[in-house]
Amino acid sequence: MMFTDNTSEISQLALPVGTTLDRYIMRRQTAFPYATGELSQLLRDIALASKIINREINRAGLMDITGSAGSGNIQGEMQQKLDVVANIRFLRALKNGGEVCAIISEEDDDIICTGNRHAKYVVAIDPLDGSSNIDVNVSIGTIFSIYRRVTPVGTEATMADFLQGGDKQVAAGYILYGSSTILVLTTGDGVSGFTYDASLGEYILSHPGLRQLADGQIFSCNDGNQLDYPAYVQTYLKTCKQQRLTGRYIGSLVADFHRNLIKGGIYLYPPTVKTPNGKLRLLYECFPMAYIAEQAGGVATNGHKRLLDVEPTNLHQRCPLYIGSPQMVQALRSAEETAVKQLHC
Secondary structure, three states: OOOOOOHHHHHHHHOOOOOEHHHHHHHHHHHOOOOOOHHHHHHHHHHHHHHHHHHHHHOHHHHOOOOEEEEEOOOOOEEEHHHHHHHHHHHHHHHHHOOEEEEEEOOOOOOEEOOOOOOOEEEEEEEEEOHHHHHHOOOEEEEEEEEEOOOOOOOOOOHHHHOOOHHHEEEEEEEEEOOOEEEEEEOOOOEEEEEEEOOOOEEEEEEOOOOOOOOOOEEEOOHHHHHHOOHHHHHHHHHHHHOOOEEOOOOOHHHHHHHHHHHOEEEEEOOOOOOOOOOEEHHHHHHHHHHHHHHOOOEEEOOOOEHHHOOOOOOOOEEOEEEEOHHHHHHHHHHHHHHHHHHHO
């Protein structure tokens, strides 16, 4: 007679499920002196939309939603079919949730008013970052930033609600759709990561208290553009290679940033001759990532100043970005300072 040992299976069943995102948000709600539940519901709405996007991405090859949509966005970039799908899903979730009075998206020219004039929050979002990677099954993501509105409740939102500055964010995060789907979130008191458990339909706290390593071994940039980068950036990259650091670049800001957050590194998107103001968007890419980086102990700069101190002037403003481990970002700044001194000698 064969006997099977079920001890391992039983012990697995006895393990706790863990802290869900909903439970985490409810516990954290008391950290906001003015919170009455709206922000918590807003974060749930974003989580819900991300679950739908995760499903669409996993079925993309079976549903004919890969490839170009045949149209461009406000940035002059060709939209992918999943760009359009993700934008619709997030806009719909945020409108129906009722906690957002207005939204700006990478995929839309102007402010999108939701009709919820009595809502207290506005959201800036990149619904699908790195969408050029969709067709080749490489990690992509969503980036979002949340502000408490400055215009009177009950009125239509205006540009002023979105141009408050990076330090006014009340929450920011990203969702990485990869080998597993993870939502990384800050509400201004540290950073935590939640991994999606599809069998439960829940995000489970998997990375509490995420911290950026002070130094790292990874530099991430599009090396093909190196000759177009500012001289001090070229000098820094040459030093990285001389020190035999590791070059890693996925071409998706969320994926590159997440790897460097976990392992230690620096992400660079400098200005070029073609994009003298940088390519990444300030409000829904640079600001939220900078806020997350600082909350995790990292550093973000535009090359000349702290990134969260950059003054926003328009909805789709572009900005250079250098972000990650403090010692690596400081080494880049030192290269810039040396270049400036040599220029004035």
